[in-house]
Amino acid sequence: MANFFKIAWLVTRKDIRVETRSWEMVSTTLFFATSCVLVFSFAFVREGRPIEGAAAGIVWIAVAFSGTLALGRAFERERYQDAMRGLLMAPVERAAIFLGKLLAIVLLMAVVEAVIVLFVTFTFRAPLFRFPGYLVALLATGTIGFATVGTLFAAMLLRTRSRGVLLPILLYPVTFPVLIAGVGGTVALLQSEPNLDLVRFWTALLVLFDAVFLTLALWTFEPVMTE
Amino acid sequence: MMAMSTRTFGGLLCVAGAMFITAPILIASAPYESTMGLVQKIFYFHVPSWIAMFLAVFICGFSSAVYLFKEKPAADRLAVAAAELAVLFGLMGLVTGPLWAIKAWGVWWQWDARLTMALILELIFLAYLLLRAYGGPGSEKLSAGLALFGMANVPFVYISVNVWRTIHPTTNVLPSLSSSAPGMFGPFVWCMVAFLVLFVVMLTARVRLEEQRGRLEQLYLALER
Numbered sequence: 446m447a448n449f450f451k452i453a454w455l456v457t458r459k460d461i462r463v464e465t466r467s468w469e470m471v472s473t474t475l476f477f478a479t480s481c482v483l484v485f486s487f488a489f490v491r492e493g494r495p496i497e498g499a500a501a502g503i504v505w506i507a508v509a510f511s512g513t514l515a516l517g518r519a520f521e522r523e524r525y526q527d528a529m530r531g532l533l534m535a536p537v538e539r540a541a542i543f544l545g546k547l548l549a550i551v552l553l554m555a556v557v558e559a560v561i562v563l564f565v566t567f568t569f570r571a572p573l574f575r576f577p578g579y580l581v582a583l584l585a586t587g588t589i590g591f592a593t594v595g596t597l598f599a600a601m602l603l604r605t606r607s608r609g610v611l612l613p614i615l616l617y618p619v620t621f622p623v624l625i626a627g628v629g630g631t632v633a634l635l636q637s638e639p640n641l642d643l644v645r646f647w648t649a650l651l652v653l654f655d656a657v658f659l660t661l662a663l664w665t666f667e668p669v670m671t672e
Numbered sequence: 673m674m675a676m677s678t679r680t681f682g683g684l685l686c687v688a689g690a691m692f693i694t695a696p697i698l699i700a701s702a703p704y705e706s707t708m709g710l711v712q713k714i715f716y717f718h719v720p721s722w723i724a725m726f727l728a729v730f731i732c733g734f735s736s737a738v739y740l741f742k743e744k745p746a747a748d749r750l751a752v753a754a755a756e757l758a759v760l761f762g763l764m765g766l767v768t769g770p771l772w773a774i775k776a777w778g779v780w781w782q783w784d785a786r787l788t789m790a791l792i793l794e795l796i797f798l799a800y801l802l803l804r805a806y807g808g809p810g811s812e813k814l815s816a817g818l819a820l821f822g823m824a825n826v827p828f829v830y831i832s833v834n835v836w837r838t839i840h841p842t843t844n845v846l847p848s849l850s851s852s853a854p855g856m857f858g859p860f861v862w863c864m865v866a867f868l869v870l871f872v873v874m875l876t877a878r879v880r881l882e883e884q885r886g887r888l889e890q891l892y893l894a895l896e897r
Contacts, residue, residue: 594821597817597821598817598818601813601814601817602807602814604808604810604814605803605806605807605808605810605811605814606806606807606808607806607807607808610806611802611803611806611807614799614802614803615799615803615818617795618792618795618796618799618822619796619818619821619822619825621792621825621829621832622825622828622829622831622832625832625833625836626832629832629835629836643835646835647835650828650831650832650835653828654828657824657828658821658824661820661821661824665740665817665820668740668741668813668817669740669813669814669816669817671813672810
């Protein structure tokens with residue numbers, strides 16, 4: 446078991462090292478997320494004032510869109526010089542490889558989310574930092590759920606031709622519960638009278654979603670990656 | 673089901689046809705619903721189409737799991753047939769629903785829990801078909817993974833849209849129908865059975881088509897060697 450996590454961590458560390466040498470994914474994803482927020486500001490700011498409750502939706506849509514971009518890129522890299530084949534041929538459990546890739550994506554998305562939250566707090570005057578613990582819990586559980594489904598789908602789409610188009614097509618319908626729960630919880634946090642019971646409910650639902658889909662993904666990664 | 677003989681298949685097809693021909697007569701003779709009147713009769717086709725869709729979703733999900741872990745091609749053929757039926761019956765529900773809604777609620781679409789859930793499931797299985805159509809070789813396994821995830825998603829979609837809806841304005845949705853009106857119950861069961869027979873007929877035909885396609889592909893490959 447300890448070996449399993451060690452291998453996963455090695456894969457994560459490899460991804461972090463590749464990233465810190467170029468900073469390509471962090472910079473492009475951050476830029477994209479920021480422009481997403483800007484696009485929404487055109488729709489949701491009327492006469493200089495943001496529409497109430499818009500901030501929660503903007504945060505989550507920016508997370509979902511920039512997350513998709515990062516997922517596609519993270520696996521595109523594995524295509525160079527058949528790196529993915531090399532990874533899959535390593536005499537280790539494939540589930541560990543999946544977990545390693547997932548962890549790297551979650552870390553990257555966490556960096557992007559930190560910036561998105563700060564940006565939205567400033568530009569939309571949203572009291573996102575009123576309950577930082579609850580917000581972090583929502584974002585963490587939501588990101589793990591989104592990235593779990595995304596990592597599996599991006600990995601299995603590596604072999605297909607139109608993967609760029611197919612990833613969002615497959616990913617969004619399956620992760621709708623994550624987005625509904627994430628937006629629902631954040632709206633409940635940002636209300637003038639926060640409904641913490643509802644926030645706890647959505648976080649619990651996200652934890653359950655993470656548990657079910659992480660189990661399913663670890664279980665199906667081996668067969669879907671076998672040609 | 674796969675080994676169903678042409679005779680049984682033809683018989684079932686006739687049964688389905690006869691039931692659908694008689695269904696309008698039964699529906700016309702059923703009592704009118706007190707508040708909605710004539711438009712409520714969409715119910716007899718609307719509800720069975722959703723039930724058929726859910727049946728298709730679970731058949732697709734389970735046979736995809738079997739294909740993924742046991743690598744049986746027959747399971748994949750069943751999965752693709754069921755996925756197409758899920759989209760087809762879902763589309764029927766999505767067409768009949770707004771037709772009913774515009775008369776009963778005064779709007780085409782309501783962001784009600786059930787409607788949202790139906791739309792999400794329809795999208796998941798449309799994505800399945802898109803993946804199969806444009807994924808290229810090897811997309812069978814990938815779509816099996818998607819179908820498994822789609823099926824596991826059903827309870828989450830159900831819970832999330834139900835709670836999400838309660839913090840939005842709600843309308844008086846679907847008054848209870850079958851328990852209070854025995855005159856409507858008979859035609860409803862008739863239509864339900866008609867839809868299920870049609871479902872079995874279409875599923876069998878589609879699975880057979882997929883079998884023939886696979887055989888043809890093998891013959892082409894053998895010819896090229």
